[in-house]
Amino acid sequence: MNKYTISGSPHVHSTENTQKIMYRVLLALVPALLVAIYYFGWYALRLTLVSVAACMLTEWLIQKFLIKGPLTINDGSAALTGLLLAFNVPANLPIWMAIVGSIVAIGVGKMAFGGLGKNPFNPALVGRVFMLVSFPTAMTTWPQAAPIFKAGFFTDAVTGPTPLGLLKEGGAASLDHAQFIDMVLGNRGGAFGEVCAIALLLGAIYLIARKVIDIATPLSILLTVFVFTGIFWLINPATFIAPWYHIVYGGLLLGAFFMATDMVTTPMTLQGKLLFGFGVGVITVVIRLWGAYPEGVSFAILIMNAFTPLINKAFKPKVFGVVKPAKN
Amino acid sequence: MNPIKTFPKGGVHPEENKLSANQPIQDFPMSKQIIVPLGQCLGAPADCIVNKGDRVLTGQLIGTAKGFVSANVHSPATGTVAKVDVVMDHTGYYKPAVFIDREEQDEWVEGVIQTDELLTEIKLDSKQIIDRVKDCGIVGMGGATFPTHVKLMVPEGKKAEYIIINAAECEPYLTCDFRLLLEKTQEFLMGVKILMKAVNTDKGIIGIEANKMEAIELLDKTINAHRDLYKGIEVQPLKTKYPQGGEKQLIKAVTGREVPSGKLPIETGCVVVNVASTYAIYEAVQKNKPLIERIVTVTGKSVKKPCNLRVRFGTPANLLIEAAGGLPENITDVINGGPMMGKSVSVTDFPCMKGTSGILLMTLDEAQDRRQTNCIRCGRCAKACPMGLQPFLLHKIAKQNNFDETETNHIMDCIECGSCEFTCPANIPLLDYIRYGKAKTGAIIRARNQK
């Protein structure tokens, strides 16, 4: 006869677990990956595989030999970090740089803090920013999208500026808005995961429907960027571009839906999420309009990650039956 | 029918699994020897007033309440006291109990009306009702076993506006209250009337989850058919959401009032009573019958015949399991009560008591894999908490034995419903730590208040 289990109530549990959450996010990123392969061919696929493998291997090695703790390599979080890291870099990045970035992302960004759930910063962004400051040229040489049936699967891509790069260099006049639809579909230069707005939105809708992510954060980010850039556009349409271009160009959608919604590094309560999103939005726009870099989503999210514990402390849910101010 | 209401914050929706909902209540035959634990309620166990060799009648008082929060214990059968000793309860601890060797024939104590006739005239006044409830040893039969007469004694300066009947039965699997509502509708409604008279109010609300439509319709129909008799009683359907039957959640859902933190429900003018207790109060007040039996749901997905049994207290639980088709193979969890708030059972031959609302048998699949992983700070526990607490935080600080922090983070407001742990994707035993923290913090607060 088997022994009965003694445990505190509840004795039933939801079927949700961490692994499922991670795999759902991975699944949600598949459309964007497919579009990336379509436009950037072998380079995108290669980089994705390398970076996912490097992240998983780094985590495994650290858990096996440094921490000597339980191995959680199949929970999908390392793979997700790898995928997001790959999505944030140019497709023609040398392989070794991607590996270095992965090691930093997992090693410094995650495992150094104690592993999953304990890292204050989004590991993929830690890796990305590390690469950006270490290999500035390689990280800002963007290949132009070229559909594989035209350009071929293994062809080297032509490099060229990103829309936001153009904006930074030459101002609003240098952008050709006639190609807006093309850009929404992903036919533009940039990090290969961020180019196709449609694919990203598809994934985001899936995640929201499965209740993996909360729409509050991305909504708050997008609204803030929209309003903020909109104000400047209304003031001076000659120097500033319209808010809807700001939302589609660059990595805002990828960041808002897939990185600013990382549970570990972002606030938990609704108000906290809204404030977090507002902060990300403001910092992004400030960097885009006046900063040294054409794109600022990564920095914005990392900076707001640092504020997350404070935001969590400031915005606590209202306790049932407690009237403010707390009675004594 | 009234529009469906619910409590606003948190909650989860576990699989309902009301497997025994269509099984009529069966009378369960008594065993040869019955073992009546003296501590059947929250609070102090009763003092034994019988000795070895005494002959006791069915319904005879065998244990008297000790202290304010305590309840009388009556003999559930006729027979001879074999011994007064200790018996292992479901937790494996030894508790004082009276062992009675039963005689075949039930012989009731004097004054008990044994007919099934519905008695609609309430002869007792408020105080007499409460005294009768106390004498008959009635406790909250939802599982918490808080003595009901204590609840009914409205403190000076407070007014009870509503009697709320907790018929939510939000625990998955359990169907004992539902069956009782269907089969003893009139008696139950009379119980509500008695309760209304006991606390001097003319409003009684029956809160009931919408997955029990059959019962809602039947109650509505009965109330409409006897409009004069059941004046003031209302049926309030509630959304099927756990913990709808939590006292504070129920009050909030039904009346929109919030029980202040650290206060009792009477602050909001509400007295909440369970269905089975209401029925027991009818029996006690109208028929002078003490509380010696209850409905127990024996259930589980692998159980052959899930059923609802009317069981005299002291009957060993393993006999009930036999009646439900025997212990299935690969059972890993035996639970006394429902899956969300019930208690794990160490031994299956524990005697049924006033709080045994169900016996749930689960295999590993039903209980779900409980491998723990790291907290990913998803905040689902905080979202699920009906009390607006932050379980992840309470877990962390309780683990660190930081009991100042637990207090300021309202750990004492936790109702231990288990929604947080149910929803946790990392399978962290949140509630275990919170209970630990709550016990420690409570002790610190009590020590401080005594100074």
Next chain:
Amino acid sequence: MSNTLFISLAVLGILGGILAVILYFVAQKFKVEENPLIDEAEACLPGANCGGCGFAGCRALAEACVKQAAEKGNIDGLSCPGTDMGKVAAVLGLTAAAFEPKIAVVRCNGSCQNSPSKVHYEGADICAFATTLYAGEGGCSKGCLGLGDCVKKCNFDALHIDKETGLPVVDSDKCVGCGVCAKTCPRGIIEVRPRGKKDRRVFVCCVNTDKGALVTKNCSVGCIGCQKCLKECPFEAIEMRGNLAYIDPAKCKACGKCVKVCPRGSIHAINFPAPKPETPALQGAEPVVKPQPKPEPVEVKTEVKPENTVTA
């Protein structure tokens, strides 16, 4: 360029100077006069801030000692369980009562073998919580739960859970007898007892006061209250607490006679010399001897606690 260098040097230098002066005055103003004896007394204490003395920490005890020495001329009643207070007394120019070293003793031997598990616990690793849920894996409601609340609380790393037995083991070298573990244990299994002469001590390794029949049901080495030891003891050191024998360490002379008569092997004798060949006949508890006893600290008949032999 040199101009810039000079200016910044000057500004920072002056700033530093001003701040130093301010700091000096602030330090003067807030200077706390403290008896240097407190530091000296504190130096004699272990410095682990275990709280075993009843004060918030070692410094608090040192302060109390200095205060009482000044007021009453003695330090009676103040003692650190892990240190010879004589040293502190010497610092204060006094003498203290003789120091009796103590050690924590785990009074449960309900190992996985002696009290086989009947159920399986899954949940938080807190004894204080588990005890509210159930009696214990072995079924004994007084026995050790093995989740290690005591281990977590020990400030001296002197306790660890033996994986074989599932019971906490006291490291004789590290334990100072502060008693934090004894206060922590929700079942009162750990007791702080004098180490005894030559580190030899005899104690009943059980805290179950239930009737014998209930004890034997769950455990093969629990005390059943047969009182054989009580009758055997020449020093009247054994008393009955319910159905449990208790050896009063103040009266016990560690003769070991009770160990031989115990039919359950519940009485443990630690650090006794090797048994003579004619071990008593009572073999009842023999098959349940704890696996892998350490060879050197041999004792009489019962199993060995894996404590190191420390001969004074």
